[in-house]
Amino acid sequence: AQTVTQSQPEMSVQEAETVTLSCTYDTSESNYYLFWYKQPPSRQMILVIRQEAYKQQNATENRFSVNFQKAAKSFSLKISDSQLGDTAMYFCATAQGGSEKLVFGKGTKLTVNP
Amino acid sequence: DARVTQTPRDKVTEMGQEVTMRCQPILGHNTVFWYRQTMMQGLELLAYFRNRAPLDDSGMPKDRFSAEMPDATLATLKIQPSEPRDSAVYFCASGLRQGEAFFGQGTRLTVV
Numbered sequence: 581a582q583t584v585t586q587s588q589p590e591m592s593v594q595e596a597e598t599v600t601l602s603c604t605y606d607t608s609e610s611n612y613y614l615f616w617y618k619q620p621p622s623r624q625m626i627l628v629i630r631q632e633a634y635k636q637q638n639a640t641e642n643r644f645s646v647n648f649q650k651a652a653k654s655f656s657l658k659i660s661d662s663q664l665g666d667t668a669m670y671f672c673a674t675a676q677g678g679s680e681k682l683v684f685g686k687g688t689k690l691t692v693n694p
Numbered sequence: 695d696a697r698v699t700q701t702p703r704d705k706v707t708e709m710g711q712e713v714t715m716r717c718q719p720i721l722g723h724n725t726v727f728w729y730r731q732t733m734m735q736g737l738e739l740l741a742y743f744r745n746r747a748p749l750d751d752s753g754m755p756k757d758r759f760s761a762e763m764p765d766a767t768l769a770t771l772k773i774q775p776s777e778p779r780d781s782a783v784y785f786c787a788s789g790l791r792q793g794e795a796f797f798g799q800g801t802r803l804t805v806v
Contacts, residue, residue: 612793613792613793613794615793615794617797622799623783623799623800623802624797624799624800625785625787625797625800626797627794627795627796630793630794671737674793675792675793676793677792677793679793680725680727680742680744680789680792680793680794680795681727681739681742681750682727682729682737682739682793682795683739684736684737685736686736687736
């Protein structure tokens with residue numbers, strides 16, 4: 581069974597600074613996908629970034645990038661130039677190849693301070 | 695602007711009543727999910743469909759929950775009878791690429 585662990589229940593960062601959210605996972609599959617989702621107070625779950633495990637290159641979406649360490653089963657999210665609108669819960673998730681089911685971590689609550 | 699639409703946004707009901715939640719997936723998406731979010735358990739998959747056929751509903755209490763897709767534009771999740779422990783936010787999501795899911799805004803269900 582797949583598991584996802586987010587060891588930081590809460591984090592805070594000053595506006596314009598950089599913050600990194602940690603995620604480790606466990607899977608026996610060789611083909612899988614990794615995701616970061618953002619859930620602001622509005623409750624909407626928003627896909628931030630997607631990584632295919634067979635790709636060595638780290639995914640990037642504007643100010644969001646990941647550090648994917650396959651051997652260590654680590655998938656951290658870096659947010660550069662943090663903005664007040666980045667304040668949200670962030671969930672790390674994985675899906676194994678051949679199945680669309682997402683397994684989520686417990687989340688990290690990020691607060692961006694002015 | 696393509697999005698997953700869920701109704702109602704909030705629902706308060708009495709224990710024992712039937713609850714129906716509806717979802718309109720993004721047009722063209724062939725996979726539809728139902729997730730439940732609680733403080734204690736986090737986000738859990740209840741069921742999912744591909745091309746309207748149920749693929750996995752192992753996360754769903756079978757005695758009171760049912761999920762259906764009457765057509766490609768509508769997915770429903772029913773709880774009958776509802777219990778206080780069913781209080782949660784229920785998300786519908788749809789997708790096309792492997793493992794990708796676009797979520798609706800959720801239905802916050804409160805059973806009193």
